[in-house]
Structure formats: C-alpha cells, structure tokens
Amino acid sequence: MESQIILLIFILVLSIFLGVELITKVPSTLHTPLMSGANAISGITLVGAILSSGSSEIVTIILGTSAVFFASINVVGGYLVTNRMLGMFKKK
C-alpha cells in the first residue's frame, strides 16, 4: 500500500511540473478556451463515478450515478463549448 501511494505521489508531482510547462506556453488570447477545456478534463472524475455507480451497494449506486450525471455535464459541455469558441478564432 505504501509503495503504491509513493508511486501515485510521484506521478502527481511530475504531472504538476508538466502542467506548468504546458500551460505557460498557452497565449493569453486562448485563456478562456483553456479554462473551459481544462474544465472538461477535470470531468475525468467521471471514470471514478462510473466505477462507483456500477457497484452493488444501493447508497454507492445513488452517489455514483449522481456523480456520473454531474461529471458528464462537465465533460460534454466543456469540450463542446471549447470547440465552439476555438472555431471562432480566425486569421485573415
């Protein structure tokens, strides 16, 4: 268990550094689509929600299913609106 936690923390730390590197390169003109896109990515919690709602415990199913609902709004809405916005950015 401990070694697994350490591995996860290792992944976390590297991901944060990677995130900082990636995001600092995004130009300010794209910051709104960046936020809505990042928002959609944070809907990844949907993965956890699906696993919970597939359980056999009734309480877990209720909690998990509600989580699936909210997270999928986040994912679908987030990606679509980002796509819509980015479609507007044109160069002459």
Place this chain on the structure above:
Amino acid sequence: MDISILVNLTYIAASILFIVGLKMLGSPDTARQGNLLSASGMLLAVVITLLDQNIIDYRFIAGALLAGGIVGYFAATKVQMTSMPEMVAIFNGFGGIASLLVGSAEYVVSPLNNPALMGAIYLTVLIGGLTFTGSLIAYGKLSEVISGKPFLYKGQQFVNGLLLLTILLVGVNMIFVQGMISPNETLILLISLAFILGILFVIPIGGADMPVVIALLNSFSGLAACAAGFVITNNVLIVAGALVGASGLILTNIMCKAMNRSLANVLFSGFGAVSDSDTERSEEQGEVSPISAQDAYLILEAASSVLIVPGYGMAVAQAQHAVRELGELLEANGAEVKYAIHPVAGRMPGHMNVLLAEANVSYDVLVEPEDVNPIMETVDVCMVIGANDVVNPDAKENEGSPIYGMPIIEVDNSKTVFVLKRSMASGFAGIQNPLFFKSNTRMLFGDAKETVSTLVSEFKG
C-alpha cells in the same frame, strides 16, 4: 491478456492525449485539433472504464451519462459568449460535486480504513465541496443574482478560524482516530462544513475579482479530481487532475499579477467594499471635453494608427460587431488598427479575445499591454470602449489609489484618446478615473454601439 493491463494501458494513452491536446492549445492554429484530441482521450478513458468487470448494472450509468450529456450539450450550444464566465463557474462546481460524490461513495463502502485512503477521501470531499458551493456563489455574483459587492461582517475572521478548526478536527477523527463519531455523521458533517467553507470563501470577494476566483476554482476542481484519483488509485485521474490544477493556478497567478495584487489580497481584502477617499478629488480634476461623433470621425479619418481598447462595457453594449466594422473601415482608409487587450479586461482570463473572435476580429491584430505601451506615443488615436480601470493613469501616478501599481494600457500617452462611455459613473471597481480629465482626452458620451455605428455610417457616408 489480463483486462486490467489493457485498462491501464488505455489510461496511459488517454493521459498522452490530454497532454498533447494541451500542448496544441499553445497556438490558435492547432488549438481546435488539440481540443479534439483531448476529447478523444476522455472518450477512450470512459469507454475502457465501462468494460470494467465489476460493473454490475449499466442502466443507471447509461441514464446518467445520457442525461448529463444532454444538459451539457444544450449548455454548450446555447450559451452566449458574454456569459462564458458564468458557464465556466458553474461547470467548475459540477466537477467539484462529482468528485465529492465519488469520494463519498468510496467512504460509505469502507469508512474504517488505512489513514492514506481516509486522507485522500477527506481531501476529495473537502475540496470538491468547497469548489461546488464556491462556484455557485461565483455564478450568482457573475450573473448578478447575488450582489457583486464584497460581503463583509464583524467577526468574519473569527468565524472562518472556527470553521477551519472544526474541519481540521473532523479530519483528525476521520483519518486517525476513526470512531469518535459514526462514519455517516462524519461524512455528513464534513460535506456540510465543506459547503459552508465554499460559501464563506467566495462571498466576501467583490464582483470585479471574480476572474481570479473562477481561475482558482478551476484549479480546485482539478485538484478534487486528483484527490479522487488517490481514493480509487487511478493514474489518469491524478494526471488529468494535476494538469487542470496547474492550469488554474497559473491563470490565477497571471490575473493577480495583472492587477498587481497578491492572491491573499484578492481573497481576503474585500476589495472595493468601501468607496475610497478619491471621490472628493473628482471635483478638482477639472472638466471633461466631450466631442461629437461627427468631429470624432474627422480625427479618425486623418489618423494613421488607431488602437482600440475594449472592456467589458463593449460586450454589454453588444458593440463588438460594430467595432469590428469600424476597424475594417479604418484599415481600408489606410490606418493601422490594433486591439489592446488587458489581461483583466472582461470577466475571465481571455474573455475579451473570445468576444472579439466571435465578432470576426482576426486574432493577429490583438496585442497585449506590454507590446503596445512602448510605442504608445506614436499612436494617433486610442479608442477606449467600455474599459475603465485598465486605462486608469492613477495606477501609475497616484500612490493613494487602490489600483496603484497595476499594469495598465497607457492610452494617456497617445496623441488623442476617445473614451466611449455612457455617463461619468465610475468603473466596476468603483474608482475615479483621471484619464477623463486629461487634455488629450475627448469623451464620446452615449451607448457604445450607437456611437460606433454613427462613426461607421460617417465613414460610409
């Protein structure tokens, strides 16, 4: 092959797609494909998760996915670009509550477990809960359902301190002691406290500072997902959550720098709660010089370089399409036209750029303050449309001003400044603006859209 290996390899592939997708957001040319890559990564992760053998019943999952998808679809296709901040705010909240529910679901199954898992659940529920209610308050303030004024009361710090202490004690009980109060009570107590924390965290912050708050809550929604990743020991949640967390923090930092304020100052100062002592100064500042649209046209017609400085007021007046048309006519007339965008113009990072993109303004004519300030003396006409605080010379000249030190677009250094303004009322932050009284400033009073349309018809005339 063991299914769990396939699942984990797919999660790695999804993580790669998120990372490459974000990398492609580095340029407007590739950004849209980047978003598609990121979305396909998500699809991949979701589909492979559905193959999990422990899933007993798919009906609820399918129903919730469909319902959420429909809501998301309509929200994304119907939302006005001016309302983007509200939408991002509420979506942050949904991300937060989803993580809270995932954490809670795990806790209900095994409430007494090793401290590492309990700690992860504690953080997931806490961050998710405060992101949820904090985002709802931010949404309320942005859509003006709740007053945008900072809400301050006596003993605020005491109440907050007490709340944080209680949250800490619940954490100690949940992670280490396990059993001082029953698991169900612990969970309900923690969720309630997290909700209250979110409300008390955002409610004292003024409407003008909401861009910072949304960026921060964006980061929190990522961190909540990240914590949920620790709960279910899932790498893709940790990677994706950390990317979002980092993104939100960087944007928060950019916003704070653009206002020359620390994050602590934004969060805890109740900025704009008391109108400052500058109000009486306004009388000594002299008179403003109004100008008619017809006279303004004559000056614009002779100008060889024009800088347009849009603010949120332009979007409120729905003037962006008229502004773009004016810009094109000026270019046809031989002038060089640029748009200077301050990082805090609009109500979220990059908001103004999206509003101009929607009005078909090419993104390569959008410039940042540091690009344009050094050459401001060479600009013939600056048109300030619905912007106020971001062009306020007090930020450079008046040490007593609440915005002193904030980087601004130094339009007062250009040859002529037109300020399009409805009236002499002060800006969103409630601060007087001496720009209006400068000798090279001319006020174009009236509705921005009408004024710009008049200018357009003069050009066509």
